[in-house]
Amino acid sequence: MKKNFIWGTATSAHQIEGAWLEDGKGMNIWDAFSHTPGKIANEDHSEVACDHYHLYETDIAHMKDLGVNGYRFSIAWSRVIPDGKGKVNPQGIDFYNRLIDSLLAAGITPFITLYHWDLPLTLQMEHDGWLSEVTADAFARYAQICFEAFGDRVTNWITFNENWCTAVIGNGQGHFAPGRISDDEPYIVAHNLLLAHGKAVQNFRQGDFPGQIGIANNCDWREPYTDSPEDKAAAQEALEFFFGWFTDPVIFGDYPAIMRERLGDRLPHFTPEQSEMLKGSSDFLGLNHYTTHYASREPIAPDQMKADVGNGGDQDDQQVYLHHDPDWPRTSMGWFVVPWGFRKLLNWIKEHYGDIPIFVTENGCSVAADNKEDAVNDQFRADFVEGYTQALTQAVEEDGVNVKGYFCWTLMDNFEWTRGYNMRFGLIYCDFETQERTPKASFHHYAEIIQRHRSGGTED
Numbered sequence: 016m017k018k019n020f021i022w023g024t025a026t027s028a029h030q031i032e033g034a035w036l037e038d039g040k041g042m043n044i045w046d047a048f049s050h051t052p053g054k055i056a057n058e059d060h061s062e063v064a065c066d067h068y069h070l071y072e073t074d075i076a077h078m079k080d081l082g083v084n085g086y087r088f089s090i091a092w093s094r095v096i097p098d099g100k101g102k103v104n105p106q107g108i109d110f111y112n113r114l115i116d117s118l119l120a121a122g123i124t125p126f127i128t129l130y131h132w133d134l135p136l137t138l139q140m141e142h143d144g145w146l147s148e149v150t151a152d153a154f155a156r157y158a159q160i161c162f163e164a165f166g167d168r169v170t171n172w173i174t175f176n177e178n179w180c181t182a183v184i185g186n187g188q189g190h191f192a193p194g195r196i197s198d199d200e201p202y203i204v205a206h207n208l209l210l211a212h213g214k215a216v217q218n219f220r221q222g223d224f225p226g227q228i229g230i231a232n233n234c235d236w237r238e239p240y241t242d243s244p245e246d247k248a249a250a251q252e253a254l255e256f257f258f259g260w261f262t263d264p265v266i267f268g269d270y271p272a273i274m275r276e277r278l279g280d281r282l283p284h285f286t287p288e289q290s291e292m293l294k295g296s297s298d299f300l301g302l303n304h305y306t307t308h309y310a311s312r313e314p315i316a317p318d319q320m321k322a323d324v325g326n327g328g329d330q331d332d333q334q335v336y337l338h339h340d341p342d343w344p345r346t347s348m349g350w351f352v353v354p355w356g357f358r359k360l361l362n363w364i365k366e367h368y369g370d371i372p373i374f375v376t377e378n379g380c381s382v383a384a385d386n387k388e389d390a391v392n393d394q395f396r397a398d399f400v401e402g403y404t405q406a407l408t409q410a411v412e413e414d415g416v417n418v419k420g421y422f423c424w425t426l427m428d429n430f431e432w433t434r435g436y437n438m439r440f441g442l443i444y445c446d447f448e449t450q451e452r453t454p455k456a457s458f459h460h461y462a463e464i465i466q467r468h469r470s471g472g473t474e475d
């Protein structure tokens with residue numbers, strides 16, 4: 016790997032910051048959702064979470080020990096603009112200034128995500144959130160405010176994290192905030208998210224801010240279940256409904272043809288101007304990758320549901336059935352560990368979108384543990400990171416995929432959305448009572464991986 020490869024770690028504001036109403040922060044849709052009884056495991060919420068708002072210096076010291084040269088975090092929109100569209104909160108700006116300055120002092124390059132699911136609640140209440148283009152315009156203004164406040168020191172920007180989750184899980188299945196259930200709204204929400212991305216990138220480019228800007232989309236790998244043309248087509252289409260839905264527009268300016276074919280006018284249309292704005296609007300592609308499934312056109316069991324384990328796009332709109340190999344190891348989230356699927360996906364992205372730089376903006380796993388000692392001895396995660404970074408290295412060195420960085424999810428155990436604090440994804444153990452942090456075995460293993468690559472690294 017190149018010496019300047021970014022070996023990093025990632026977090027998001029709502030999952031770690033806490034200080035939910037401190038120093039002028041406004042409420043966001045996850046604050047409301049997680050204070051609604053029955054929505055989150057154990058009725059957990061993130062009022063305090065990892066208290067990173069106060070402990071960020073400690074967390075940066077851990078990152079220094081880990082040896083990362085990049086850190087991906089998100090800005091809480093409602094900390095910067097409490098109602099999402101009105102007055103700027105100077106204390107919010109100050110916090111991110113302190114965080115950025117401390118990172119730079121530690122030699123760690125900041126990668127900022129502008130939106131990691133925590134929409135200011137007012138925008139949901141007054142405008143139905145991402146169902147309205149008003150929210151897209153508010154986002155573009157918020158992005159502009161961030162570029163102006165931090166763009167003198169931050170040169171790596173990600174507009175959105177996993178729009179697929181916002182659209183499908185938040186506005187289709189209702190499992191995530193804002194908790195809406197609908198077959199059609201995910202496509203409208205997705206459309207407005209994409210327009211918001213395009214508008215923000217336009218601001219970035221017109222403002223001549225230094226650096227690069229892109230989007231982080233999630234995708235699992237879909238391997239054809241058999242060699243039949245039907246199963247091969249099913250796997251391809253599943254990838255297009257998943258990654259293509261949010262990536263084709265920012266590269267080519269429109270949705271994948273298969274989506275238009277299946278959905279007709281249920282899929283909104285971009286005007287020629289919007290399409291022009293979106294085309295080429297990502298300097299790089301961010302990829303969040305967690306697992307793999309086999310895909311087939313027909314069910315392999317008589318009562319099999321189309322996608323009982325989550326699928327890209329609205330499930331009934333795809334003729335795709337998903338399966339797994341019973342021998343694949345499984346994380347405590349129930350996700351399969353299949354490093355070769357990661358390598359194949361990276362190659363698929365290269366074939367589809369050319370040589371555009373890729374950052375793996377998330378990859379990691381949850382490991383169950385009954386107590387701290389077990390949690391810290393996380394050989395499972397160390398093996399996971401070893402396997403996935405090996406697959407990554409093969410994709411780069413043997414297959415020539417243009418990957419520029421890898422961010423392990425996540426720095427420390429945190430608020431895992433509807434799963435609350437039960438699902439631990441961290442390289443660092445977090446005691447949520449005392450806020451004590453303890454690096455796990457996987458932390459030390461990832462540090463070794465980074466050192467190994469750095470010492471054997473080639474010049475750019």
Ligand code: BGC
Pocket residue numbers: 027030176177180233303377424431440
């Ligand atoms: C999200 C993270 C989340 C992780 C594990 C990704 O979908 O971006 O916020 O914690 O997966 O579920």
